[in-house]
Amino acid sequence: MANTLLSLNEATRTVNSGNNKVTLLDNINLQVKEGEFISLMGPSGSGKSTLLNCIGMLDGFTGGGYTFLGEPVHSMKEKNRSKLYKEYIGFVFQAYHLIDELTVWENIETPLLYKNVKSSERKGLVADMLDRFNIVGKKDLFPVQLSGGQQQLVGIARALIGKPKLILADEPTGNLNSKQSTEIMELFSQLNKEGVTIIQATHSERNASYGSRIINLLDGKIVSE
């Protein structure tokens, strides 16, 4: 029986928009075990991205409990929270969000810099990653010189370099054509088999099917699993 990675207990997020209180996430109860591959589905505005951001600790829930690896995230200070996600979570974005000023190599290296990994060790880790993703030849190129699929590969490599337990992917193939999409999803599948827990938000039934578990959201509520 796999360990529980995170659990949400009546997690809620509301924001004030003008005079109205808008509920983005409404009493979400969710348990994620290590090694799962979860696909969040639902129409635009159903709360997929918000849920990912909250799980990734970029945003906070405004109510309810959030436990990550047994630690109560909802009562943590900002500093500890950022330490936690730095250590265990990697992000993959629809628009890749590579740093334009840095080369492929440097982009992948960046998370290690923030973790104060030594230079020699960084070199080894980045080289391994480039090798694994077959992009050694592109290591000195800048993001604008790459195709969308290649940029997303770099994005995933960057997410993986810190050896996270959890990868959060928000529409990772949204800007890609179907061939590139398939490649990326195959890669996720592969990673999942190697033990990385993945939560992805997606519109595509086909992409969702790569997951081991599909959660449907509507208006901030889980409607079906």
Add this chain to the structure above:
Amino acid sequence: MIKNYFKIALRNLIRNKGLTLINLIGLATGFAITLLILQYTKFEKGYESTHPNADRVVRLTLNYLTGNTVTTQDCEVYPAVGPRITDEVPDVETFARVYSIGEPSTPIQVENRQFLMENLYAVDADFFKMFNYKLIYGSEKDLFKKPNEAVITESVALKYFNRTDVVGEVLKSPGGGGYILYNIVGVTHDSPLNTHLKFDMLISYPTMLSDPAMLQRHGEIKDNWENNNTYMYVLLEEGANFNSFTSALKDFNKRIIDEKKIKSEEVIGQKITDVHLYSKKTFEPETNGDADSVFFLLAVVVLIILSAFVNYVNLTTSQALDRAKEVGVKKVLGSTKVQLRIQFLVESLIMNVLAAILTVFIILLVKSEFINISGLPESFTFIGNLSFWLPLIVFVVIGGLLSGLYPAFVLSSFRPSSILKGDYSHSLKGVLLRKGLVVFQFAITIILLIQTFTVNEQIDFLRNLDRGVNVDQNIVIEAPIKNATKNYSAFKQSLLASSNVKAVSLSHSVPGQSTSVLSTTADIRITGTTPDKYHNFYLTFIDNDYTSLLGIEMLAGTNFDEASTADKRQVIVNEEALKRWNIIEPKNAIGKKIAFWGGEWLIKGVVKSYHQQSPKQPLLPMIHIYSNTFRSLATVQFTGGLPSDNLAEVKEKFNSVYPGAAFSYFFMDQEYDKQFKAEDRFKNVFMILTVFSILIACLGLLGLASFSVAKRRKEIGVRKVVGASSTAILILLSKDFIKTVMISVIISVPITYLLVQNWLENFAYKIDLHIWLFTLPILIVFSLVLFSIGVKTLKIARSNPIHSLRTE
């Protein structure tokens, strides 16, 4: 990690070439102008700093009083004051008399060669205790205790002898009473540039009292309470208090008034460190600076450097949108706020260092021009000067940190989840602050621009004012020796024989020379009257051709009667002098006699008052005494052609009449124009400041415009899609800035009005403040504003809205 900061910073700078360039130019010009002005003000404030005892040296000057009001402040006092004060006033260690010999110059012979010595003073031995002039050659023991001793500067030694070791050589000064011989007993370094009393040669004061020729020429006597033609310095004891000295001086004044040594006068003490910036008395050894201008300049450059930093902040934060994604991604990847702040600070520092490098190049480029314009000494150095590098380093470090701080905090506080979704509402914060800064920048710019216009207008006004005297197209020749009576008529006749020469006039002084060449006497009255108060009169010697040559209008009476034997003593006075005697009708003065210098003088004529000094000074009450000798100057007027074209002929005639004598001349109009030097300099420095200030303010506006345009990209796109024209968009974008600048106008106009009024108070004759002096600068600023906004807004107003509306 550090390497990473630098890498990103540099790549960012290179990627945003335009912005980097604007930032660099803005910062570097700000640095450059600030450093230049700092050096200038430091030089002005550092007068006398080369004299270690300067804080103990006090110059004694003389105030002329009418009742309790000071009417004239004279730098020169009676020679007898020095010994008396040293004896009677506590804390005075010693005194030094400094007597200026030869206005404007003294002929000196070395073997068979003739020279004109410019700044020649007779000084007491203790002069060397007060002013730091060490002898390079010669002995300081018993220096200047004996008559006919001389100390010359290195450059004079080189000029006269082609070497500096010239102790033992003898200089001869020809003139009335025969030759005066000076034995060179010492050679010292040249006077530093930052001292108010600069000399080429010093002679021992005993010469004044014992050399027969000197006595005949200058008539110095022991215990002299008659002529106040001497600069007087006293050295206070170490630790003495200047204020208690000045109060002791009051008692001293009472005593000498009681003794009837002086009347309606008082002796005043003045720290020599205050002379250059604060002293505006008559007969100053050189034209002094002005403390108000110096502090005003300092205040302005502080504002300019602030503006430059403000611009950097504006431009950097306006980049926020571009940088936001980077910040967001980095935060997601685990960067802390602190790390991000460090990165922005590193960028700011790099930018400032690059700007500093550019600054050095700018300064090297404009250095000589600036020295020229500001009137700094030509040998002034910037680059070899620690006081140049120190502020630059301070700017880079403090400025870099301060200007980096704001962007660092604003940018690092972006929330990654919102940025990565494209929500930039955060970046709206601080717009008010930044607008405030722009208001401030433009207020300064408008103030400077209006001032520049006014200063310019006032100087033009002074230059073109009817002076009542025509100084154009003349050559003025200095007499070969003092009081040359020999051969002058032969010289005059040989000049007049030339068809090119229209007229020749002999005089002691000409208009435009400093007042120090004029004599002053307070106690002049119409004989048979008792004046109710004392007025200062200015006297000079002229011949019969003077008034007609210079076009001075005769109001009543006639020229001098050269044939008269009964009245050898004749004067022509001006209207201004008549006012002092309460005579209203000029013709009523004719035939009256005035008494001064122990004699009576017949008023032959009255001339209209003319501007002996530039019209920034009030008109002088002038008394012209008849003299037909080549005592000092000969003015030559020509029938045609430029004076410079006729120079050779004049020189040839001079040399044939006075073989071997040094030929020294000046153009009267140029000499007259020199009086505007201070104003010209003020104007020029102001103009430079204004140009820089405009440049920096416009760069700032450009930055703010780019920010606003970027922020409203989507809005503009939507407006265009629903039908807005490019013009409508332009108006929409410009409206805000026009409003901002309007606020600057409202703030700056009253301030400028007061400043300008205050400045004009310095002038006896001044312009009216026309409305265009305000409206034109404001119009200029507005056109510049529209131009700098236009650069950014036109592009976006014309662009295809699809680009700005397309999302990823």
